[in-house]
Amino acid sequence: MLKVISRQILVLILSFLGITLLFFTLTQLTPDDSNVVWQGHVRSADSALAQKAIELGVDDSYVYQYINYLRNILSGDFGLSITSNRPVLSEFLNFIPATLELGFFATLIALILGIPAGVAAATNKNTWVDSLIMTVTLIGYSIPVFWWGMLLIFVFSLFLDITPVAGRISFIFDIDKVTGFMLVDSLLAYPKYQLAAFFDALKHLILPSIVLATLPLAVIARMTRSAMLEVLASEYILTAKAKGLSRFRIIWVHGLRNALIPIITVIGLQSSILLTGAVLTETIFAWPGIGKWMVEAIYRQDYPSIQGGILLISSIVILINISIDLLYAFINPRLRKPV
Amino acid sequence: MNEIKLYQETHIPGPWEEFWYQYKQHKAAMVGLVCLLIIVLLAFIGPMLIEHDPTVQFSESLLIPPAWEDGGSRMFLLGTDDLGRDMLSRVAYGSRLTLGLAVIVVFIATIVGVVLGAMAGISKGPVEFIILRLMDIFLAVPSLLLAILIVAIIGPGLLNTIYAVAIVLVPHFVRIVRAVIREELDKEYVIAAKLDGSSPTRLFLISILPNILPPLVVQITLSFSTAILDIAALGFLGLGAQAPNPEWGTILSQSRDYIQLAPWTVAAPGLAILITVLCINLVGDGLRDALDPRGSQ
Numbered sequence: 001m002l003k004v005i006s007r008q009i010l011v012l013i014l015s016f017l018g019i020t021l022l023f024f025t026l027t028q029l030t031p032d033d034s035n036v037v038w039q040g041h042v043r044s045a046d047s048a049l050a051q052k053a054i055e056l057g058v059d060d061s062y063v064y065q066y067i068n069y070l071r072n073i074l075s076g077d078f079g080l081s082i083t084s085n086r087p088v089l090s091e092f093l094n095f096i097p098a099t100l101e102l103g104f105f106a107t108l109i110a111l112i113l114g115i116p117a118g119v120a121a122a123t124n125k126n127t128w129v130d131s132l133i134m135t136v137t138l139i140g141y142s143i144p145v146f147w148w149g150m151l152l153i154f155v156f157s158l159f160l161d162i163t164p165v166a167g168r169i170s171f172i173f174d175i176d177k178v179t180g181f182m183l184v185d186s187l188l189a190y191p192k193y194q195l196a197a198f199f200d201a202l203k204h205l206i207l208p209s210i211v212l213a214t215l216p217l218a219v220i221a222r223m224t225r226s227a228m229l230e231v232l233a234s235e236y237i238l239t240a241k242a243k244g245l246s247r248f249r250i251i252w253v254h255g256l257r258n259a260l261i262p263i264i265t266v267i268g269l270q271s272s273i274l275l276t277g278a279v280l281t282e283t284i285f286a287w288p289g290i291g292k293w294m295v296e297a298i299y300r301q302d303y304p305s306i307q308g309g310i311l312l313i314s315s316i317v318i319l320i321n322i323s324i325d326l327l328y329a330f331i332n333p334r335l336r337k338p339v
Numbered sequence: 340m341n342e343i344k345l346y347q348e349t350h351i352p353g354p355w356e357e358f359w360y361q362y363k364q365h366k367a368a369m370v371g372l373v374c375l376l377i378i379v380l381l382a383f384i385g386p387m388l389i390e391h392d393p394t395v396q397f398s399e400s401l402l403i404p405p406a407w408e409d410g411g412s413r414m415f416l417l418g419t420d421d422l423g424r425d426m427l428s429r430v431a432y433g434s435r436l437t438l439g440l441a442v443i444v445v446f447i448a449t450i451v452g453v454v455l456g457a458m459a460g461i462s463k464g465p466v467e468f469i470i471l472r473l474m475d476i477f478l479a480v481p482s483l484l485l486a487i488l489i490v491a492i493i494g495p496g497l498l499n500t501i502y503a504v505a506i507v508l509v510p511h512f513v514r515i516v517r518a519v520i521r522e523e524l525d526k527e528y529v530i531a532a533k534l535d536g537s538s539p540t541r542l543f544l545i546s547i548l549p550n551i552l553p554p555l556v557v558q559i560t561l562s563f564s565t566a567i568l569d570i571a572a573l574g575f576l577g578l579g580a581q582a583p584n585p586e587w588g589t590i591l592s593q594s595r596d597y598i599q600l601a602p603w604t605v606a607a608p609g610l611a612i613l614i615t616v617l618c619i620n621l622v623g624d625g626l627r628d629a630l631d632p633r634g635s636q
């Protein structure tokens with residue numbers, strides 16, 4: 001186990017160095033003065049800025065600049081956003097809760113529907129249930145996310161008028177920002193609005209989570225199906241059958257438990273897919289998360305935000321992947337023994 | 340010449356015939372293949388059959404519904420958009436643009452991916468380590484954000500979309516090619532070729548490449564659908580093909596504001612993307628099953 005952990009930490013450090021080096025190199029290629037890119041200010045006669053430019057060492061060698069860049073990042077300094085003039089890190093922390101909230105619910109939907117759908121398809125192999133689930137999941141991963149979002153808005157918000165079109169909560173509610181998670185914050189505002197605000201926030205969450213959940217749901221359902229098929233064909237399932245265990249127990253307790261091992265890896269890989277989907281989903285639903293922030297940063301050519309934002313997002317993805325690898329080693333005893 | 344016939348059929352199917360036989364068993368894949376051929380054919384000849392230019396604006400007929408609806412005109416089968424442009428011709432010309440871009444993107448990604456993957460697979464040590472770590476880094480950045488980052492640096496536009504999406508696709512090729520090469524390297528025919536004194540390049544091109552084609556073909560098909568979705572997504576965000584270009588994602592981003600007033604302007608390009616990607620994925624699934632019969636069991 002210690003060996004696994006130390007190897008993962010090494011991978012983490014290497015990935016971090018690599019990704020910062022990549023971003024550093026890309027910054028040199030941006031069509032702008034690197035001083036703007038780092039600090040969000042045009043190099044000016046302002047003595048404080050000139051001082052900062054010297055501190056950052058924009059005129060020094062690349063090696064020195066890179067070391068400086070690393071030092072700044074490690075101390076949490078990602079520069080200033082050009083548009084809001086606030087530190088990129090605090091902007092990021094401002095936008096991430098909305099994305100986490102959305103991502104959490106999307107993952108929840110994908111798991112709650114995806115795993116049973118995959119199991120159902122595997123246990124009813126080559127029947128109409130299987131074909132139905134396979135067809136639906138095939139459409140699920142072929143549909144363009146943004147079009148799917150527009151379709152749902154058209155049907156449920158404009159035509160049936162049962163869900164709101166966009167945003168996280170109606171403007172009539174004045175919710176104080178405490179945690180940044182709208183569901184929690186609206187509950188904290190209980191004395192003011194009772195549960196009305198909470199249900200309103202929940203209503204706003206439904207369509208975006210469904211849109212974001214679609215692709216991971218399809219992938220998880222298909223993966224569960226193939227993992228289950230493999231497990232159900234193994235000998236210990238035959239033993240369980242011979243022992244006279246109920247079908248329910250064989251499938252859900254004995255079968256799914258081993259099928260879950262590959263499924264967990266797939267779930268880990270979804271974090272990257274989810275964040276890609278979040279960019280489009282948040283744009284469609286005007287959801288104030290990091291995806292929308294990134295797209296707007298690009299429209300405004302806000303390089304410090306784009307850079308810092310994507311670097312932070314990638315670091316999160318790397319961290320999630322490494323935790324999944326560790327979890328994988330932890331739940332799969334076969335990996336723990338030194339090979 | 341009196342040969343004794345031991346077998347009922349004298350004809351032994353070659354690899355291609357064998358593959359085609361396997362593929363034909365897959366009904367959904369056949370449907371996908373036929374639809375895909377129709378789509379490609381339409382992309383080639385469709386624009387010739389259409390009378391309107393995709394960028395011509397008929398200022399007399401803005402937001403006309405499709406022909407089968409009330410107020411529709413037989414002039415514009417799929418209706419017109421907010422600038423009075425014929426939706427049918429926009430979607431038809433868009434198929435050339437979106438599919439054409441996807442073909443170029445996948446072509447570039449395949450070449451670069453196979454070269455890097457082969458380098459990583461055949462040579463061990465630092466070369467492999469550097470290539471793999473580099474690919475890991477690219478994989479850690481969510482695909483659309485990586486494309487956005489690249490577009491941020493080189494600017495939006497058609498050509499830059501190609502680079503951005505191709506770079507996103509490369510790491511997947513590298514990983515697959517490297518993994519299958521590793522598997523093949525231990526096999527006896529490779530050792531035989533090595534003993535014959537073939538150079539690493541020859542070893543790869545003559546001995547290994549034909550044997551890694553099946554997984555490569557499947558990956559190319561899947562990349563094709565990813566490429567179409569990513570190109571459309573960049574177009575939709577306004578970072579890919581620019582405004583008058585009838586790229587499917589770009590059309591969607593323009594018609595988005597008219598979804599309530601003119602839902603047909605949203606439906607047509609979206610359905611075009613969905614059907615195309617669906618067909619490609621069906622073909623991909625079929626190819627995978629036909630090329631690797633073990634996996635389908």
